[in-house]
Amino acid sequence: MGLKIFLSFIFVIFCIGILIVYWFIPFGTIEFGSKSSNFDLDVNQSGNMQFYQNMRYSDSKISYKIYDCPLQKKNDMEEAFNIISDLSILNFYLVNSNEEISVTCDSKNKIEDGLFVAGEGGPVYITKVDKFHVILKGKVLLIKESNCENPNIALHELLHALGFDHSENPDNIMYYISKCKQTIGQDQIDLINKLYSTPSQPDLTLENVSAVMRGKYLDVNMSIRNDGLRDSMESKILIYADDELVKEIKLDALRIGYGRIISFSNLWIKQINVNKLDFFIDYSFPELEKNNNRISLEVD
Ligand SMILES: [Zn+2]
Structure with missing residues (x-):
């Protein structure tokens, strides 16, 4: 009897051991x-209008700050922000720091890095995500005076900061030589509205x-x-x-x-x-x- 209990005990220990090994x-x-x-997803929306495919800021509400600009250029720039706001779903708002678009009028403020057109401006910090090139910072360098009724130079520079490249159409505001009769293309406005239709x-x-x-x-x-x-x-x-x-x-x-x-x-x-x-x-x-x-x- 004692032996049987002992063997059962050994067997139980053995089973527990096997289980431990298994577990x-x-x-x-x-x-x-x-x-x-x-x-x-379709990633090819912007054609060749922009520097890279699908460039946009994080949100359709974009902050800006204007540094050291004479009154005329400051007014031109603010008018340009208003014109793009009226034509598209974008909105621009003034901040004191950490702005997304910096506007300067001093030619000493050369833009050293980023995607920009010489002597002008453009996106400075860009991050690539799945569908977009997200512009984290853009710069506008407003040097030339505009003598047009519309603030054409400020509009041209603002569109660069929004990721738009030069146009080959002499009537388009993004043509590399500025003329007063140039206008913003409806395709450019349509692209802005399409890019910013994706919520932030x-x-x-x-x-x-x-x-x-x-x-x-x-x-x-x-x-x-x-x-x-x-x-x-x-x-x-x-x-x-x-x-x-x-x-x-x-x-x-x-x-x-x-x-x-x-x-x-x-x-x-x-x-x-x-x-x-x-x-x-x-x-x-x-x-x-x-x-x-x-x-x-x-x-x-
Ligand atoms: Zn340009």
């Missing part, structure tokens, strides 16, 4: 592959997600990027194994065009078999695309 020692590797594909929102997107199960342990690599038009706020990444939440990762705010790489290993998973992993960005604010917030991986 905690990583053996047997399962690779997961992606079954979903990312979205694709962030767009968090999951990329390059890969996962491997080693026994009961999960290793994950992934990246998250803000492909939108505005900095994102804090969010969470949720990971589900066969519809059960296994990990929650806090994600800090991401600036436009910035990304994070997240990787971890040896996350213990209690389920016996995992067939599907879901990765989900839990972002409770408006976004350009919600359908790039989730990726499912299945056993290869």
Whole structure:
């Protein structure tokens, strides 16, 4: 009898040992592959009117500041802002610092970097996201006097700062030589309205997600990027194994065009078999695309 109890005890210990080995020692590797594909969007809206495809500022409300300009040029510039506001969905507003468009009239203020036309102005800091080249800062250098009824030179420079290149049409305001009869093309206004019809929102997107199960342990690599038009706020990444939440990762705010790489290993998973992993960005604010917030991986 004593022997039987002893053997049963040994057997139980053995079973527990086997279970411990099974649950905690990583053996047997399962690779997961992606079954979903990312979205694709038309990125060719701006033709050759702009320096790069789809250049715009973050928002249709764009801040500006005018530095050291004589009264006439300051008035011309303000009139140019008003004309573009009236013709398009854009609005411009004056700020004291951190402006998006800086206007200077002193030829000593040479623009050293960025995309600009010599002696004029243009976008200075640009970030490329999925669909747009987002202009973070633009400059206008107003040197020449305008003798026209309309502030044609200021309008020309403002359009450069909005990403527009020179036009080959001598009647267009973006022709490289200024004449009073030149006008803004309707195609230029249409393009502005089309580019700014996309709301100024962030767009968090999951990329390059890969996962491997080693026994009961999960290793994950992934990246998250803000492909939108505005900095994102804090969010969470949720990971589900066969519809059960296994990990929650806090994600800090991401600036436009910035990304994070997240990787971890040896996350213990209690389920016996995992067939599907879901990765989900839990972002409770408006976004350009919600359908790039989730990726499912299945056993290869
Ligand atoms: Zn020019």
